[in-house]
Amino acid sequence: LYRRSWKRLTTLIQGRRQSLEDLRSLIEARIRELSSTSLRRVINATGVVINTNLGRSPLAEEVAEFIKEVAMGYSNLEYDLYEGRRGSRLSHLEGLLKDLTGAEAVHVVNNNAGAVYLVLNSLACGKEVVVSRGELVEIGGSFRIPDIMRASGARLVEVGTTNRTRLSDYEKAIGPDTALLMKVHRSNFYMEGFVEEVQPEDLLSSGLPVYYDMGSGSLLNLKELGIKTEEPSFSECIKKGIHIVSGSGDKLLGGPQAGIILGKKEHVEKVRKNPMSRALRIDKLTLAGLEMTLRLYMRGEYTKIPTLRMLLSSPEELRKKAIALARRLRKLRRLKVAVLKDFSRCGGGALPELLLETYCVAVRHQVLSTPELEKRLRGSEPPVVARLKEDMLLLDVRTLQERDFPDIVRAFERMEE
Template structure:
């Protein structure tokens, strides 16, 4: 097929590399980056040629392609993981990195990562020590546990417990607690990988203590209770309390393990948020082992926390899997800094971002929404803004069924659909993740920091202006 006239006017990559603009970039950027950027732009131009009503000259194409070169190079050299303004309102947003860290944790990570540290070295004795010595004492003090251990995430903590205490034996769990959470993480799959044998009892909506008791045999190694994570069962339901299961385990001589999940270190119910059992409360109910995440309601880095009785937790530290699942120095530094904040609950509520966002009064969120609306510059026939009341999920599977009151800035445009507004905002700089509902783009101010208001206002102000054609 003969080449179209438009394609014949496109400059080659070789000729573009000979231009003054390209030579300038070659002096400051790797040649491979410049060449790949030009090839990508030319490929897009080639696909767009047929859409040109009047074919462009070679000179016009050259100018257009070279004008796009700086942006293409910048996108190729930028870090793939970018900062995002979370205007979706979900506090523990798994897809956006879960818990944002307090300044104290960021400083600890920087100090630890920039050089050497006493990660596994006892400075006083001048000999090797355990890396977990930096957090074990604080975890015991904050939760009342006899013993504490930390691995790289809660799934790893569950895997380690099952492999260490139930490989080749039975683990009894309620059928209604065989959960799947984000990323297709399923309790039965983890159990299978650990070598333990799953024994389901009860039904999806009702499980009684007698169901566990009747399933116990000489092969039973653990009684397992699992936090429902990201769902709730309502209506005709019944479940066994941890305290009752612990008493059964004590009578039968079988350890009870609870995957508590959320990792809360303070009693959130005293602040009006029901359903969040703190780690101290979970342990007081009597299970031998409790596991939890470090980056959910605790508000720290990704980590899997194991707490409980000395005879059950301590052997896991020497299990071969512990080394494969161990927490790295930067997460350990961040966790240590966050745990120190919890020595004073008031300070933790003020300094740990997850707690601050969860507990912030609705009126303060609404005041931030008003500041955002005042800062957004709208044209006469462009964006329309309104402040609305709404509800938002804490997220992270920590508090299923709980909605926090929040303030939303609803954004609409007479000619641009709300989904397009959201897409433009998400693809801009800074990246902003909002949500769509009620025929509007909704910005939830519960998860937007005060210092992010100017950036967010600028991003919203620009979504109906060039380079867009809305």
């Protein structure tokens, strides 16, 4: 938008024929762009809870306040206040993660892609890693498991077929150069039908280290909370004896972006000592956000975490929220508004098979087409990102907060002017 408006404004100044109104609107747009930040708050009305393009998991209010406190002054990031000497930044997280998961050892880096690279480079550089062909995934941003393995120095050994891999496939592939057996969470797709796969704990019989890239990473048993999924938690994997696991901090965990590595001390220590650990370490703001998020789990206050609160919202709660928003929008004369049932997605490469029953406010405009309506909402301040379905604009209230409602109403009111 910045480049387009500047180019058009330059064209006008060079003397091409345009109306004065066009010139005025372009100058105003240019001024707004120069006076506002590029990264800004967006209202997520898509219903995709962990929306990768919109910043993944929003943080709890208490977490954001703690980050602000740490950011605005000095901190004991790498200083032991008790001993009065240099300390470790990971000391702020180690105890919490060990208590929450039962892991022997912990390491944290800036994202899970970095965690995968570090584990492979530390435990299997120059050696073989056995992976099912059905788990050689590509996630957003063209991140491919074979590529990261090649970059780490490990040699990929594919076993099984796309839809069926057995324990015997892994056993046949093990040789003198095999360093690791790896399981990869499929993240953004799932398979059903004529399928067979091996669980990470089944690989322990090989006697080789087993690494499970969990992708999303959850601290809770989501099934016990009523979410229909077989997704394991960190603690379940550790309890089953998996040697080393990794997952994201900003997906199902609901914190800031981070790569969390947990497991047996002998394996995690090798990862921690890798020279690349420093290059991938987390900064103080990420650390502050992750620590406070973990403390909410420790206190049993996980419903304060927006991601979990949204995922656990009941249909009745959402229906009431949709009715409240629809009531406000019906006051605008050019809008046709209805409340209807639909389905939300978890998003972020987590729980791809899960459809969450939700309620949406469906909007049509008497003058503007639905695509134009959607475009104008994106151009409002703050921007409102919704979804389109059957010539309707849908505002999925699962990912909306009550504080968003006045801004949404104002965005539609401006279209009435």
